[in-house]
Amino acid sequence: MSSRRKKIAASGAVVSALVASHGQATQADFGSKTDYAPSGVYLTPDNEQWTVWAVALEPVTAWNMGWHVGNTYGNTDLDPVWTYPGGNDCLSQPVDLCIYDAVQPVEFTWAGRTNCVGTLVGSDPNAECSKVRIIINLREGGAFLGNSSYNVCHELGHSIGLKHPYVSLQNGGPVSCVREFGFPSGGNLSMTSISVQEQGEINAHYK
Numbered sequence: 588m589s590s591r592r593k594k595i596a597a598s599g600a601v602v603s604a605l606v607a608s609h610g611q612a613t614q615a616d617f618g619s620k621t622d623y624a625p626s627g628v629y630l631t632p633d634n635e636q637w638t639v640w641a642v643a644l645e646p647v648t649a650w651n652m653g654w655h656v657g658n659t660y661g662n663t664d665l666d667p668v669w670t671y672p673g674g675n676d677c678l679s680q681p682v683d684l685c686i687y688d689a690v691q692p693v694e695f696t697w698a699g700r701t702n703c704v705g706t707l708v709g710s711d712p713n714a715e716c717s718k719v720r721i722i723i724n725l726r727e728g729g730a731f732l733g734n735s736s737y738n739v740c741h742e743l744g745h746s747i748g749l750k751h752p753y754v755s756l757q758n759g760g761p762v763s764c765v766r767e768f769g770f771p772s773g774g775n776l777s778m779t780s781i782s783v784q785e786q787g788e789i790n791a792h793y794k
C-alpha cells in the first residue's frame with residue numbers, strides 16, 4: 588500500500604512537471620502578434636472546426652496544403668473541414684481560412700504571408716481573428732520555394748496561432764516547420780512537421 592502510494596505520488600509529480608513546462612511554452616510560442624502579420628494570428632477559441640477554402644491553388648501547393656491540413660494539423664484537436672463553395676470570393680464567405688498562391692513581384696522577398704482579414708478583437712498576445720488569409724509566393728529563383736512542404740506547414744501554423752519557436756535549436760528548441768528559415772534560426776526545407784510541444788499548444792487552445 589505504501590509502495591503503491593509512492594508510485595502514484597511519483598507519477599503525479601511527473602504530470603505536474605509536464606504541465607508547468609507546457610505552460611511556459613504556450614506563452615512563448617503561441618498567441619497573436621498582430622503588428623507583424625506572420626506571428627500567430629489565431630482563430631476564435633471554443634471552436635475546433637477549422638474551415639479551409641483553398642482558392643485555385645497550383646497543384647504542388649494544393650497537395651502540400653491538403654497534406655498539412657489533414658495530417659500535420661488534422662492530428663491535433665482541430666477538426667479540418669475543406670470547403671469548395673465555388674468562385675474566388677473566399678473573403679466574403681463564412682470560413683476560417685482562405686489560402687491563395689500567386690507569383691509575387693520580385694521585390695517581395697517573403698515566401699508566404701499570413702494575416703487577419705476578419706474581425707480582430709483583443710490585444711496581443713491574445714488577439715483573436717475570425718478569418719485568416721494565407722498567401723503563398725510562387726516566385727521562382729528566390730531563397731525560398733514558396734509552395735514547399737516546409738513553407739506551407741509554416742504558414743498554416745501561423746494561421747492558427749503558432750509563433751516562431753522562442754528557443755533556438757542550439758539551446759534545445761523544437762524542430763519545427765514554424766522555425767524561421769535559415770541561420771541562425773535554423774529552419775530548413777527538411778522541417779515538414781510541427782513539434783509535440785506545438786501540438787499541445789494547439790490542443791490547449793482549441794477545445
Ligand SMILES: [Zn+2]
Pocket residue numbers: 625626741745751765767
Ligand atoms: Zn514565419
